[in-house]
Amino acid sequence: MNTSNNQRRRNTVTKIWRSYLNLVISRNDIDTITVSDICKKAGINRTTFYSIYLDIDDLKSSIEQWMIEEFLSGFRNETQTLTHSFDFTSLFASIKENQIFYKLYFKLNFDFKTTFIANEPTQIWRRYFKDQSSVKYHIEFFSAGITAIIKMWLAEGCPGEPESMSQIILEEYTKNNTFN
Numbered sequence: 591m592n593t594s595n596n597q598r599r600r601n602t603v604t605k606i607w608r609s610y611l612n613l614v615i616s617r618n619d620i621d622t623i624t625v626s627d628i629c630k631k632a633g634i635n636r637t638t639f640y641s642i643y644l645d646i647d648d649l650k651s652s653i654e655q656w657m658i659e660e661f662l663s664g665f666r667n668e669t670q671t672l673t674h675s676f677d678f679t680s681l682f683a684s685i686k687e688n689q690i691f692y693k694l695y696f697k698l699n700f701d702f703k704t705t706f707i708a709n710e711p712t713q714i715w716r717r718y719f720k721d722q723s724s725v726k727y728h729i730e731f732f733s734a735g736i737t738a739i740i741k742m743w744l745a746e747g748c749p750g751e752p753e754s755m756s757q758i759i760l761e762e763y764t765k766n767n768t769f770n
Contacts, residue, residue, distance in 0.1 A: 605632040678759050682752030
């Protein structure tokens with residue numbers, strides 16, 4: 591039986607993910623990737639693919655969930671204690687060490703707002719702003735800004751040290767005493 595914990599099924603899922611991600615890396619337009627392309631690359635039948643996933647969007651959603659969990663694992667302490675160190679050095683170090691992972695993340699059109707910012711309890715953010723009705727705007731501004739900086743840094747091959755990138759973020763937000 592091909593249950594979800596079965597080794598054969600896990601191996602098939604791994605083949606499907608690798609095949610899909612390799613196709614994402616090699617193509618400019620990821621919307622042209624088909625189930626047939628994935629199956630051919632993975633060496634499996636379409637029925638095998640459909641026994642695991644409803645469609646490519648279902649596959650993409652599974653990959654996104656895994657990527658989000660991987661990304662957030664570095665911030666568990668902050669989200670569990672409802673505090674924020676505002677030290678982004680570990681984030682930038684992770685990005686520098688795992689450039690392919692993050693390039694795929696953005697190429698798949700995943701976004702940091704739904705990953706990092708939205709998965710942090712809003713209470714963390716509320717502590718830093720006098721006007722509580724404006725917190726959602728600060729979150730939006732911050733997530734768009736850090737995403738743009740990360741994408742730019744990745745596109746340039748992650749030059750410089752993670753500490754320098756973290757300092758850029760902190761300087762922008764400490765100008766108005768937001769994170770002081």
